[in-house]
Amino acid sequence: MHPVLRIFGIIVVFVVSAIAWVTLAGITKSRTNTQTYEMEGQITELWGTPQVQRAPTMIFRWATEEPFVRTETQDGKAVEVRGVNRIDHELLRMPASTDINTKLNLDPRRKGLVWYALYDVEMSGAWTYRHDHPESGVLDVSFAFPDQQGIYDDFTFVINGVDRARELVPENGAVTARVPVKAGDVVSVGAGYKSRGLDEWRYSPTSSVSNLESFHVSVVTDFADIDFPAQTMSPSTKTQEGDGWRLDWDFSQVVTGYGVGMVMPQRVQPGELATELSFSAPISLFFFFLVIFMLSMMRGIEIHPINYALIAGAFFAFHLLFAYSADHLPVEQAFGLSSVVSVALVVSYLRLVVSSRFAFIEAAIAQLIYLVGFSLAHFFDGFTGLTVTVLSIATLFLLMQLTGRVRWTEALARSNEPAPRPTPPAAP
Secondary structure: OHHHHHHHHHHHHHHHHHHHHHHHHHHHHHHHHHHHHHHHHHHHHHHHHOOEEOEEEEEEEEEEEEEEEEEEEOOEEEEEEEEEEEEEEEEOOOEEEEEEEEEEEEOOOOEOOOOOEEEEEEEEEEEEEEOOOOEEEEEEEEEEEEOOOOOOEEEEEOOOEEEEOOOOOOOOOOOEEEEEEEOOEEEEEEEEEEEEEOOOOEEOOOOEEEEEEEEEEEEOOOOOOOOOOOOOOOEEEEEOOOOOOEEEEEEEEEOOOOOEEEEOOOOOOHHHHHHHHHHHHHHHHHHHHHHHHHHHHHHHOOOOHHHHHHHHHHHHHHHHHHHHHHHOOOOOHHHHHHHHHHHHHHHHHHHHHHHHHHHHHHHHHHHHHHHHHHHHHHOOOOOHHHHHHHHHHHHHHHHHHHHHHOOOHHHHHHHHHOOOOOOOOOOO
C-alpha cells in the first residue's frame, strides 16, 4: 500500500475515533447531569443542604415618653389638651463575646456516577451580651437554624443558665427569647445541636462589616484534606489531631464582614472523570499512532489502516468500559479493569499482526504510557496539562533520536514494495 494512502487511511481512522469519543463524552456527561438532578432532592431531604450557622440576632427594645400640648375644639371652644406619647425604639446589638466549638465528621455517599460530600456536625455556641445602654428595656434574642427543613438533635437554647428550648416554638426557622435588661446587665446565650449537612459548613457572625470582640471559633475535623470557602477568614492556629485537624480562629477585636467555614473534601467524581477521559482520549491515541507508525516505517513493517482501526477500537473499549463500570465499582477498580482489558486487546492483536516481541515490548509500553499513564494523570487535579506537555516533549525527543539516521526516502520506498508472496507447498 502506498505510504500516502496509508497515512490518509490512518487519519480517517483517527478522525472517526475522535468523533466516537466526543459522542461518548456527551452521553456520559448527560448521564451524570441526569443522575445529579434526580438525586439532588433526595440527598437534601436525607442530609440537608450546605449549612450556614448565623450568630444570634440581639435587638434591644425600649420605650420613651414624650409630653405634648395641643389645642382641640370642643363644643365650639378651643381647649388645650396635654398628654404623653409613647415612642418605641429598637437597636440591633452585637455580642460582646463569641465562643463556638464545632466537630465535623465526613460521611461521603455515592449515588451512581456522583459522590456527595455529606457530613455530621455537632455545634455548641456561647455568646454574651453586655447592656451598656442607660435605658432599661427588653432584649430579644433570636437563634436561626441553618436550614428550616433540617434535623437538629439534642437542641439546647440556654438564656442566663436556663434551657428554654422546650418552651419556645420555632417560627420562620428561628426561636426567640425575651429578656428584661437594665444598665450593667450581662446576658449569657448558649445554643447547641447535632445535625447533618452537605459540601460545606460556615459560621457567619455578621451580615455586614462589623466589630467583633472576644471572638473564638474552634473546628475539629476527622479528615486531613482541609479547605476554606470563599470570603472566609483563615484560622489563627492549626493543630493536627488524629486523622484530622483542630482549627482555631481567635481575635480579641477585629472589624470584618467575613465569617469562618470549611469545605468538605471531594472524592474523584466518576462521571466527571469518565467525561474528561473521553474528551482527552484522541490525544493519547495520536501519540500511540505516531509512535507505532514511525516504528513500522523504520522496520519495514506494514500495518494496514484497518489494523489501526481495530487498535483504535481497543483504545475506545477502555473509555467505554470505564464509563459504564464506574457507577458500579469503585473508580480505582473500574480504571484498573478497563486498563487491563484494553492493553490485552491491543497486545493480543498486534501479536498476530506483527510479532510477539513488537506487541509485548514496543506496543505494550507505548500503550501503558500514552493511554494508562495519561489517563491516570486525570486523578491528580491540575496535572493533566503538564502531563500532556511532558509526554509531547518526551515523545518528540524519542522519535528524533530513533529516526535521526533514517533515510526516509529509502524507508518509504521499502514500505511501498509489495510483500513477497508465500511459496506454495510442494506437491507430494
